[in-house]
Amino acid sequence: MTFRPSNSNEYALGSAEAEQERPIRQAAWLTAHTERFFRRAGIRTGQRVLDLGSGVGDVSLIAAGLVGPSGEVVGAERDTQAVARATARMHDLGLKQVRFTKTDVADLSTEKPFDAAVGRYILMFLRDPVAVLRDVARNVKPGGVIAFQEPCWKSFLQACEPLPLWRAGAALMVETFHRTGTNTRMGAELSSAFLSAGLPEPETQTDTLVGAERWMADVLQSLAPRAQALEISFSAVGDLSTLYPRLVEEAAFRRVAAPLPAMVGAWVQKPAT
Ligand SMILES: C[S@@+](CC[C@H](N)C(=O)[O-])C[C@H]1O[C@@H](n2cnc3c(N)ncnc32)[C@H](O)[C@@H]1O
Numbered sequence: 001m002t003f004r005p006s007n008s009n010e011y012a013l014g015s016a017e018a019e020q021e022r023p024i025r026q027a028a029w030l031t032a033h034t035e036r037f038f039r040r041a042g043i044r045t046g047q048r049v050l051d052l053g054s055g056v057g058d059v060s061l062i063a064a065g066l067v068g069p070s071g072e073v074v075g076a077e078r079d080t081q082a083v084a085r086a087t088a089r090m091h092d093l094g095l096k097q098v099r100f101t102k103t104d105v106a107d108l109s110t111e112k113p114f115d116a117a118v119g120r121y122i123l124m125f126l127r128d129p130v131a132v133l134r135d136v137a138r139n140v141k142p143g144g145v146i147a148f149q150e151p152c153w154k155s156f157l158q159a160c161e162p163l164p165l166w167r168a169g170a171a172l173m174v175e176t177f178h179r180t181g182t183n184t185r186m187g188a189e190l191s192s193a194f195l196s197a198g199l200p201e202p203e204t205q206t207d208t209l210v211g212a213e214r215w216m217a218d219v220l221q222s223l224a225p226r227a228q229a230l231e232i233s234f235s236a237v238g239d240l241s242t243l244y245p246r247l248v249e250e251a252a253f254r255r256v257a258a259p260l261p262a263m264v265g266a267w268v269q270k271p272a273t
Helices: 017-041 058-067 080-093 129-138 154-160 164-179 186-196 214-229 240-253
Strands: 048-052 072-077 098-102 114-120 140-152 203-207 262-269
Touching: 017 058, 017 080, 017 114, 017 140, 017 203, 017 214, 017 262, 048 058, 048 129, 058 072, 058 080, 058 098, 058 114, 072 080, 080 098, 129 140, 129 186, 140 186, 154 164, 154 262, 164 214, 164 240, 186 203, 186 262, 214 240
Parallel strands: 048 072, 048 114, 072 098, 114 140
Antiparallel strands: 140 262, 203 262
C-alpha cells in the first residue's frame, strides 16, 4: 500500500461533538498513566504549565490538580469548539487556575516563560514536531520541564494480527492517519525529536494500556468523514454503529485483552544555559 502524506497538519479526527466526547471517555483509562508521568517528570505545586493541543481539557485537568490553586495552567488549542468545551468544564469544576487560548501550536508566541510545557497526543498531528519543540523550549524557563506522551502503534498492530476484525480496523486507521499526515510512530521518535530540537536526551517510559475496547470503534467513527473525503472505504469493518460489540466479541472469543497502542512518555529539564 502506498501512503501519500498530506502537506497540511490537519486534525484527522475532526471536531464533531462525538469527537469531544471521545477524549473524555479516553481520559478514564489514560489519566492515571499521565498523572504518574507528570509527577515523575517534575510537575508540582505552584508551577505555571503550558499544555499543547489541550483538546477538551483532560491533560490540563491533571496538571491543574498537580499545580494546585497557587499554580496556573494554560491550554493551547486550535479548535474553537474544543476551547469552549474545555473552558466550560473547568468553570463547572471551579478550577480558576486553568485557562485555554485558541492557538495553533505551530505559531506559539513567546510570553512570560513557563515552568513546564506538556502535551499528550499532539506532536503526532504536527507537520514539523521538531520546530514546535524548539519553540516550546524557548517558552520554558531554564531548569523547567518539557514532557510529552505520544503513542507507538508497533505492538498494537502485532497484537491485532490474529484478530481479523481488529486487524481490518487497525489497517483503516493507519491508512487514514497516514494520508492525513498523522504519525502513529511518534512515541518511538520522541527521543530523536527532542535531540533534533536541541534538547538533551530525554528520560523515557513506555506504558502498556489496557481496558478500552471502545477506543478503536470511537476513533474510526471520528475518522470516517476524513476517510470518506479521501475515498477510503470502511466496508471491511461493516456497520460502525455495531463495531464496538463485534470487536469485544472477537477479543473475548480468542480470549485476549483488547489491544491498544502503547504510550511513550519523554521528559527533560531545559538546561540552565
Ligand atoms: C488527540 S487530541 C488530544 C487532546 C488532549 N491532549 C488529550 O490528550 O486529551 C489532539 C488535540 O490537538 C489539537 N490540535 C491538533 N493540531 C493542532 C495544532 N496545530 N495547534 C493546536 N492544537 C492542535 C486538536 O484539535 C485536538 O484537540
